[in-house]
Amino acid sequence: MSGKETSKKTMAVSKKEIKKQKVLIIWSAIFVIYGFVFYYLPLGGWVMAFQNYKNKTGFLHSKWIGLTKFKFLFSDATFLRVIRNTFCMGTLNLIFTTVVAIAFAVLLNEIKHNWIKKPIQTVSYLPHFLSWIIVTGILNDALSSYGIVNELLVKFGLTDSSVPFFSIPALFWPIVTFAHLWKETGWNTIIYLSAITAIDPTLYEAGSIDGAGRWQKIKHITLPGLRPTIIVLLIMNLGNLLNAGFEVQYLLGNGLVKSVSDTIDIYVLTWGISQNDYSLGTAAGIFKSVVSIAIILIANSIAKRHGEDRLF
Amino acid sequence: MKRKTVQRLLSLGLSMVLAVAMLAGCGNTAQTAAPAAADDAAAPAAAADAGEADAGDTEVASGDIVDFTFFAGMPGTEINSGNNEIQDIIAQKTGVRLKETWLTGQTVAEAIGSIIASGTYPDLIDGGDGCVDLYNEGVLVAWDDYLASGKYPNLTNYYTPEEWDQFRMDDGKIYWCNVFQNTKGEPTGTAHNDEAFWVQARVLEWDNYPEIKTLDQYFDLLERYAAANPKTQDANGNEMDVIPYTCLCDDWRYFCIENAPQFLDGYPNDGSVIVDFDNKAPTIVDYNTTPTAKKYFQKLNDEYAKGIVDKDFGTQKYDDYIQKLSNGNVLGMCDQYWDFQQVNDALRTSGLEDLGCNFVPLGLTIEEGMENRWHTYGDTLNVASGIAVTTSCSDPDLAFSFLNAMLDQEIHNLRFWGVEGVDYLVDDDGLFYRTDEIRKNISDPKYRADHLCFYSYLPQYGGTSDDGINANMPEEQPSEFFNGLAAPMQKCFTAYGAKTYPDLIGSVKEDVNATHPWFPMWSYSNNLDTSTEGGVAWTKMGETKHEWLPKVVMSSNFESEWEKYMKAYEECKPEDFLAEMQEELDRRVAAKSGN
Amino acid sequence: MEKIVYKKSHKMPKAGDVIFHICNGLFMLLFCVVTLYPVLNTLAISFNDGVDAMRGGVHLIPRIFTTQNYTTVLALKNITQGAIISVLRTVLGTAFALAANALLAFIISQKKFVFRSQLSLFWVITMYVNGGMVPIMILYKNLHLTNSFWVYVIPGMVSGFNVLVMRTYMDGLPESLQEAAQIDGAGYMTIFLKVITPLCKPIYATVALFVAVFQWNSWFDTMLYNRMADQYTTLQYELMKMLSAVTALKGNTGAATTGQTVNITPVSIRAAATILTMAPIVMLYPFLQRYFVTGMTIGGVKE
Numbered sequence A: 001m002s003g004k005e006t007s008k009k010t011m012a013v014s015k016k017e018i019k020k021q022k023v024l025i026i027w028s029a030i031f032v033i034y035g036f037v038f039y040y041l042p043l044g045g046w047v048m049a050f051q052n053y054k055n056k057t058g059f060l061h062s063k064w065i066g067l068t069k070f071k072f073l074f075s076d077a078t079f080l081r082v083i084r085n086t087f088c089m090g091t092l093n094l095i096f097t098t099v100v101a102i103a104f105a106v107l108l109n110e111i112k113h114n115w116i117k118k119p120i121q122t123v124s125y126l127p128h129f130l131s132w133i134i135v136t137g138i139l140n141d142a143l144s145s146y147g148i149v150n151e152l153l154v155k156f157g158l159t160d161s162s163v164p165f166f167s168i169p170a171l172f173w174p175i176v177t178f179a180h181l182w183k184e185t186g187w188n189t190i191i192y193l194s195a196i197t198a199i200d201p202t203l204y205e206a207g208s209i210d211g212a213g214r215w216q217k218i219k220h221i222t223l224p225g226l227r228p229t230i231i232v233l234l235i236m237n238l239g240n241l242l243n244a245g246f247e248v249q250y251l252l253g254n255g256l257v258k259s260v261s262d263t264i265d266i267y268v269l270t271w272g273i274s275q276n277d278y279s280l281g282t283a284a285g286i287f288k289s290v291v292s293i294a295i296i297l298i299a300n301s302i303a304k305r306h307g308e309d310r311l312f
Numbered sequence B: 001m002k003r004k005t006v007q008r009l010l011s012l013g014l015s016m017v018l019a020v021a022m023l024a025g026c027g028n029t030a031q032t033a034a035p036a037a038a039d040d041a042a043a044p045a046a047a048a049d050a051g052e053a054d055a056g057d058t059e060v061a062s063g064d065i066v067d068f069t070f071f072a073g074m075p076g077t078e079i080n081s082g083n084n085e086i087q088d089i090i091a092q093k094t095g096v097r098l099k100e101t102w103l104t105g106q107t108v109a110e111a112i113g114s115i116i117a118s119g120t121y122p123d124l125i126d127g128g129d130g131c132v133d134l135y136n137e138g139v140l141v142a143w144d145d146y147l148a149s150g151k152y153p154n155l156t157n158y159y160t161p162e163e164w165d166q167f168r169m170d171d172g173k174i175y176w177c178n179v180f181q182n183t184k185g186e187p188t189g190t191a192h193n194d195e196a197f198w199v200q201a202r203v204l205e206w207d208n209y210p211e212i213k214t215l216d217q218y219f220d221l222l223e224r225y226a227a228a229n230p231k232t233q234d235a236n237g238n239e240m241d242v243i244p245y246t247c248l249c250d251d252w253r254y255f256c257i258e259n260a261p262q263f264l265d266g267y268p269n270d271g272s273v274i275v276d277f278d279n280k281a282p283t284i285v286d287y288n289t290t291p292t293a294k295k296y297f298q299k300l301n302d303e304y305a306k307g308i309v310d311k312d313f314g315t316q317k318y319d320d321y322i323q324k325l326s327n328g329n330v331l332g333m334c335d336q337y338w339d340f341q342q343v344n345d346a347l348r349t350s351g352l353e354d355l356g357c358n359f360v361p362l363g364l365t366i367e368e369g370m371e372n373r374w375h376t377y378g379d380t381l382n383v384a385s386g387i388a389v390t391t392s393c394s395d396p397d398l399a400f401s402f403l404n405a406m407l408d409q410e411i412h413n414l415r416f417w418g419v420e421g422v423d424y425l426v427d428d429d430g431l432f433y434r435t436d437e438i439r440k441n442i443s444d445p446k447y448r449a450d451h452l453c454f455y456s457y458l459p460q461y462g463g464t465s466d467d468g469i470n471a472n473m474p475e476e477q478p479s480e481f482f483n484g485l486a487a488p489m490q491k492c493f494t495a496y497g498a499k500t501y502p503d504l505i506g507s508v509k510e511d512v513n514a515t516h517p518w519f520p521m522w523s524y525s526n527n528l529d530t531s532t533e534g535g536v537a538w539t540k541m542g543e544t545k546h547e548w549l550p551k552v553v554m555s556s557n558f559e560s561e562w563e564k565y566m567k568a569y570e571e572c573k574p575e576d577f578l579a580e581m582q583e584e585l586d587r588r589v590a591a592k593s594g595n
Numbered sequence C: 001m002e003k004i005v006y007k008k009s010h011k012m013p014k015a016g017d018v019i020f021h022i023c024n025g026l027f028m029l030l031f032c033v034v035t036l037y038p039v040l041n042t043l044a045i046s047f048n049d050g051v052d053a054m055r056g057g058v059h060l061i062p063r064i065f066t067t068q069n070y071t072t073v074l075a076l077k078n079i080t081q082g083a084i085i086s087v088l089r090t091v092l093g094t095a096f097a098l099a100a101n102a103l104l105a106f107i108i109s110q111k112k113f114v115f116r117s118q119l120s121l122f123w124v125i126t127m128y129v130n131g132g133m134v135p136i137m138i139l140y141k142n143l144h145l146t147n148s149f150w151v152y153v154i155p156g157m158v159s160g161f162n163v164l165v166m167r168t169y170m171d172g173l174p175e176s177l178q179e180a181a182q183i184d185g186a187g188y189m190t191i192f193l194k195v196i197t198p199l200c201k202p203i204y205a206t207v208a209l210f211v212a213v214f215q216w217n218s219w220f221d222t223m224l225y226n227r228m229a230d231q232y233t234t235l236q237y238e239l240m241k242m243l244s245a246v247t248a249l250k251g252n253t254g255a256a257t258t259g260q261t262v263n264i265t266p267v268s269i270r271a272a273a274t275i276l277t278m279a280p281i282v283m284l285y286p287f288l289q290r291y292f293v294t295g296m297t298i299g300g301v302k303e
Helices: A002-012 A014-020 A022-050 A068-075 A077-110 A114-129 A132-143 A148-155 A169-197 A201-209 A214-239 A247-252 A255-261 A264-274 A278-305 B002-027 B085-094 B108-118 B128-137 B144-148 B161-166 B201-206 B215-228 B251-258 B260-264 B291-305 B318-327 B342-350 B396-406 B409-416 B436-442 B445-450 B478-484 B487-495 B501-505 B533-554 B558-570 B574-594 C015-046 C068-075 C079-109 C116-126 C133-142 C160-171 C175-183 C188-199 C201-217 C220-225 C235-244 C246-252 C266-295
Strands: B066-072 B096-102 B124-126 B195-200 B231-233 B239-241 B243-245 B274-276 B283-285 B330-336 B359-362 B387-389
Touching (some): A022 A068, A022 A278, A022 C133, A068 A077, A077 A114, A077 A255, A077 A264, A077 C015, A114 A169, A114 C015, A132 A247, A132 C235, A169 A214, A169 C015, A201 A214, A214 A278, A214 C015, A278 C133, B085 B096, B085 B396, B144 B396, B215 B243, B215 B330, B251 B330, B251 B533, B260 B291, B283 B574, B291 B558, B318 C266, B342 B436, B387 B396, B533 B574, C068 C079, C079 C160, C079 C235, C133 C220, C175 C188, C201 C266
Parallel strands (some): B243 B330
Antiparallel strands (some): B124 B387
C-alpha cells in the first residue's frame, strides 16, 4: 500500500504538522466514531452466526454452536442455488451494463450537434430516477399478456399467442438484465462521457492528420482513454457483484421462477426474518461479505500487478 | 456558490411541500394530518377527536379515549381510522379506539419476523401463522389471570374451559383466542365460507341449471358456455373476452391450485393431508400423490392447452385476480369464499350482478356418485392463531375490557349490522332487515371506510343473537341472506331448490367434530416450523408444489413434467412430514377417546 | 457547459460517415422510444378509465379520459403524510449527507494529512461489508432510531462511494489554490468552505442528486423500521402498499364519491401513483443536469 511510505514521510515532519492538522484529526475522529457505530458495530452481530441466537437470550446468553449454521448452509441445495443465481445475475448485469454504457457513451460522443445530443441524454437519464418499484411495475405491465410487447409480437406474427414472460424460468435472468439496462444505461454513460471529454483533443487531431478513420480513433484513442475509468469502476462493481440482488428479484419474482430468481439477500430475508433463524441469516450474510471482500482484493491486486489504475 | 445550490434545493423542496399540501387539501378536507408525534406507538395518545357525541349512558369523555394499535397478519381493508362513525361510537362506549394495520406487501412470516426483529409491537396483534414466534419471543400477555378474574365474563364464557385448554401453550398458559367459527344460539347455516369450485350464475342459467357433480362435467360446461359466449360486457358496457377458468397461485394463496384433490376424493378440509378411516384406524394419506391428484392436474393441463385456463394464472397477483373476478369475465375458479368475498361488493356497485356474474359454489368430486365434504357442519376450532395482547400494551386491563365489550350484543350489532335505522331496520317482530338502498350503501367501499367498523379480527359470534330472533351476522340472517342476493342468484337458488350456500354444495350432513374428532389437521401443520424434520419437509414440500404445480399445468408434455415434479417432490422427504402428522393424529384420537 | 469543442473538419462528408450517422441516429431514436414509451404509456393509462384500460390497447393517448385515478390516489389516507415525510427526508437527508460526505472527502483529499490512507481504507471497507439486516435492526432499536424520522437521515449519511467520487474531483483541483490560501494563513476549515467548496459545485450537485434520488425512492427502511408509525410513512412505501394491495386500499379513498370506485383498477391506480411519485424528481433533475457531464469522474490511484 502506497499510503505506508507517504505516512512515514509525513510522520517524520509530523509534530508541527499534527498541530496544524488538529481540526482535520478531530473531524476524522468524529467520522471514525460515526463509521464505527453504523458500519463496524453491526459486524459484532456476526457472532450470531456461531450461536443459536434468540432475542430473548441475547448475545450473552445464547448457546454457542460453532460452525453448525455454516455446515447447514453449504449442505443446503437451496443456498447453493441462490449463490448461483446471485452470481450469474450479478455477472450478467455487470457485463451488459458496462459494455452497453461504454458503447452508448462512444456513440453519443459521435453526435456533434448539441441540439440532438442533449435531448437524447435527458431522455436517457430519466429511468434512473424511477424507483425499482415503479420500474418493475412498468415492466410487469409491458410484459403481461395484454402488454405492449406481446401485442407487438403477435402483430408481427412472431408468436401465435402471447408469451407468459414471467412464467418461464429461462427468461428471468434476461429480464432482470434488461431491467438494469433500461434503468441505468443512460446514467452510467455520464461517467464515461465525462472521461471522454477529459481526453486530450489534440490526440484526435493528430489522429485525423495521420488519416485515422472513425473506428480507428475510437479504438486507439477513445477506448484507451477510458481505460482507467473502466478499470476502477469494474473493480468497484466487482465488489458489489453479490450485493446486486434484492429489490428487483423480490419485486419481479414469483413462485414459478423461484428457483432462478431467489438471491442471497432474499435467502437471508426468508431465513433470518421470516423463519426467525437470525443465526442462519447472519451466516449467509457473512459468506456474502467475505466473498465480496475477496473478489475486490483479488481484482485490485491484479490491476496493481498490471500497472493499471486501481481503487486503493 | 454552494449556498446557491442548497438554496435552490431548499426552495424547490418547499414549493413541493406546498404543492402537495394544496393538492391533498383539495382532495380531502377532514384529514388527520398531524397524528400524535409520540415516539412510542404504544403511548396512549389521547387524541381529542371532535367526533359527534353519541348520547349513551356509558359514554366516555372524548378526552379519555385511548388509541390502541393492532396489527393483523392478514391483508385487509383499512377503514378511515379516526374518521369513522361507528368506530367513534364504539370508542365512546369502550374508551378505546383501535387503529388497525393490515399486512401489505409481505408474507405474514416476513412481517411478524421484522416486527420481532425491530422490537416494536402494537398493543394488540393477530400474528396468524406467526403467533407461535411471538409467544416464543415472550412478548404476549398471558390471558389466564384476566380470564379467571371474572371481570371479563364475555371472554371467559367465549369458550368452554375444555376449549380454552386447547389454547394452552407448552408453559400451560393461554396467550390468544381465535375469533372465528364460534356459534352462539342456533347456527343459521346460510354461509359457506370455505372452498368450492365456483361458477357464475349465468353459466348455469344458460344450460338450464344442470346437475354438475364432477370435475369433468364442470369443465365441459365451461367449455360449452365459452364457445357459445366468447365475449361479455365489462362495467362500461364494452366487450371483452371471457376467461373460462382462472386459478390463483400467488404466494400463500396457491392453495387455490393445490388442495382440491382432497375435496375431489370426498374428504373434508384437513388442509395438509387426508385422514382415511374407512374400516381402519385413522391413517394419514398424502393427497398430493393420489391418482385423483394426477387426474385433476391432468385435467387442468388439458384445459390449459385448450385455452380454457387463464394464460396468466401462474403469475397473476392477488390484486389482478380480484380485479378479473370483479370485471365479470371469469366464469369459474376454485377458491375459499372469504378469499374473494369482496368481489360481490364490486359486482353490486358496477351492476354486473344483474347479469349473473356472481359465483355459485359446486361440490365437485372426481367420480360421479361420491359423497362430498366441501362444506363441514359444526364449528372448527383453530387454536393455532388468534387475537393477542402484547407486553407493549400500556394498559392490558383496558385491552381486555375492550375485547370483552366486543362481545356485548349491542356492540356486536354495531360492528356487524351497523346503526339501527341507518344500516338496518327492525320490523314489528323484531326482525332486522335491510332495504336495497341500504345494501347498496353497505357494499360501497367509501361508505364502508367512513361508516362501518367491523373490527373483523376481534372476538365475534356466528349463530343467533341474544334476542333469539336475529343472526349475529347479517349474511347469516336467512331472510336477509336471500333478499340480499342479486336476482339471477335468487333464480339460481330457486331452480336448485336451495335456500343456502351449503344446500347448493350438497355436502354430507354430519357434525364434523363428532365424525372426525381430529379435525382439522391443518391447525397442527400450520404451526410447524423448521426446527423438526417434518417441519423442514413441510416447508420444502410447499415450495416445491408452489413452483411445480403451475409448471405441470402449463407443460406441453404432462406425463414427463408430472414425473419430474414427483421426483422433486420425493426429494423433500414428505414421509418425514407424514410421520409427524400421523403422530399428531394418533395423539388427537387418543385425547378424544380419553375424554 | 461543454468545455471541449471539437474542431470541425470542413471536408466533404464521406459516404461511410453518412451511413454511420444514419445508423447511429436510428439507434438513438430506437433507444429513446424504448426508454420513453413505457413512461408515456403509464401516463396515458393514468388518465384512462381503469376498467377500460384492462381491455388493453391504450398506448399514448387515453381512450376514456378521467382524472379519477389521481383523485383516488391523492385522497388516500396516508398520502399527504407520506409526501411530507418524503420531501423532508429528501431535503434533510440530502443536506446532511452532502455536508458530511464533502467534509470527509476534503479530509481524505489532503495529501499531507497524517491518517489519510488509514481513513480512506476505513471507509472503503464500509462499502463492502455489512453486519446484516438483523444486527443492524438491533442497533437501530438500541439507538432509538426505530419509530423515528431520523432513521432516514442519520444511518446513511456517509457513503463510501460518494466520498470516493468527491475525493476524485477534489484531487483534480489545482493544488496551487489551496497552497496560496495556506500561505495567507487560512486554516483547513476556511479552505474547505471558502476555496474548495465553491470549486466543487458540479460534484456537489451530482452527489446531491445521487442522495436525493436514493432518499426519494427508498421504501424498505420505512417498512422495516417505521411500520407501526404512520406519522413517518413515506410516499414510496405507500406506493408499495398500493401496488401490492390496491383492492384493500380501495375503500380508503376520501375523494371517490359513492359508486365511482368501480372503475378504479390496480393497473390504473398503479399508473397514477407511478406518475405522481416520479413527477417531483423528474422536475428537479433538469436543474441539476447541466452539472453531470462536468461533475462525474472517478479515479483510482496509480503509482
